[in-house]
Amino acid sequence: MSVQELKERYVYAVSRLLPHKMRSDISAELDTLIEDMLEERCRDRPAEEKDLRVILAELGSPSEMANHYSPDKDKCLIGPPYFSAYKYVLRIVFWAVAGGMLLAGGITIVMDNWQKTKFFYEYLLDAAGWLGSMIMGLVFAFGFVTLLFAFFQRKGISLEEINGSWENLPPVPEKQERISKGETIAGICLSIAFLIVFLVIPRILCVIVDQGGQKVSIPLLDTRVVRSVWFLLVGVVIFGVGRDLFGYFEGRYTRRLAVVTGIADILGFICFFFFLNTPGLVNPELIPAVGHLFQEKDIFLTKLITGFPGVFLLVIALIMILDFGTTLYKALKYDRNGC
Structure with a gap:
């Protein structure tokens, strides 16, 4: 699987868990974030699939990343102090x-x-x-x-x-x-x-x-x-x-x-x-x-x-x-x- 395809799959998996009006902006932001992390990791050599997998592991699963961007991340049915x-x-x-x-x-x-x-x-x-x-x-x-x-x-x-x-x-x-x-x-x-x-x-x-x-x-x-x-x-x-x-x-x-x-x-x-x-x-x-x-x-x-x-x-x-x-x-x- 190519680096580009794996990245697109990850970005899509994250964005589909977010409200529709946020998907476009979050997808662009997440794409830029991944590119910056790849550039910092690989320096002058071409990025490989294993490099991207390490970065995605650091970012977390799609559901964890979606929760990070979600406007309801701090909300729950009943939590502290109740x-x-x-x-x-x-x-x-x-x-x-x-x-x-x-x-x-x-x-x-x-x-x-x-x-x-x-x-x-x-x-x-x-x-x-x-x-x-x-x-x-x-x-x-x-x-x-x-x-x-x-x-x-x-x-x-x-x-x-x-x-x-x-x-x-x-x-x-x-x-x-x-x-x-x-x-x-x-x-x-x-x-x-x-x-x-x-x-x-x-x-x-x-x-x-x-x-x-x-x-x-x-x-x-x-x-x-x-x-x-x-x-x-x-x-x-x-x-x-x-x-x-x-x-x-x-x-x-x-x-x-x-x-x-x-x-x-x-x-x-x-x-x-x-x-x-x-x-x-x-x-x-x-x-x-x-x-x-x-x-x-x-x-x-x-x-x-x-x-x-x-x-x-x-x-x-x-x-x-x-x-x-x-x-x-x-x-x-x-x-x-x-x-």
Whole structure:
């Protein structure tokens, strides 16, 4: 093979791995570089194939040389300084998703098998379905966390705002000031369980009535309507998980955490408000079933069950107020340096 042909092959192999608009300029530059290296090596004698092979070995393989010229050479999906944080968050979210699905799965098993007798193979099918849901949930968690940190990497969002730079390191918190990994996992676990209960198995929220001597469960919510506004439930969970993860990286109760908690709770409450006020959310079979069950003997209990969305919204509001109030109290008590 001639020196010219080998050089052309190498230049082509490199240029074809680069963006089209760069190929012409890079090919000319690389051709000139190789010629200069050959001239320096051979001096006054004609260049031979073995001389060119030595030079190409120094330059590296076509993929290595293309990476040298590539505008994306310093870019990766998730790299420093995000990778360590990515692994921590992924580990937390994996445990939380697994815990949330175990909790929801336990509730489902109890509700589905309440006063029922099944064949052995039916239990195996239930276990297989639960295992499949677990795998899908973990895959979703992996994808969500990976995309989130890939976005941070792509946009160059600094984590020093949370972790602190070496010039402005946060103080070492006392034990009572710290936010443990267990607290974070528990919070995310409850958020995931909430999503599964409402979105995947809303039928477990039900009233058990006696119809002709047989126990029948009447769901509180219309499953079709619930799943038509799934994005509102996902929004509640995203804000809750985001708040918990921020608290974990903050590592202690601070006024900044209190602000994030307040904003996340408000946005989560707004999503849940619109969800519970979705037209047709309450199962139309619920009101006559409850009326038949109590036969107007307990009007308060009847209104409590049939007015489930309003009651539940009030409970959620109280929980979020308590959550924010607790965080704010601890922030004011322990955050001596302020924001």
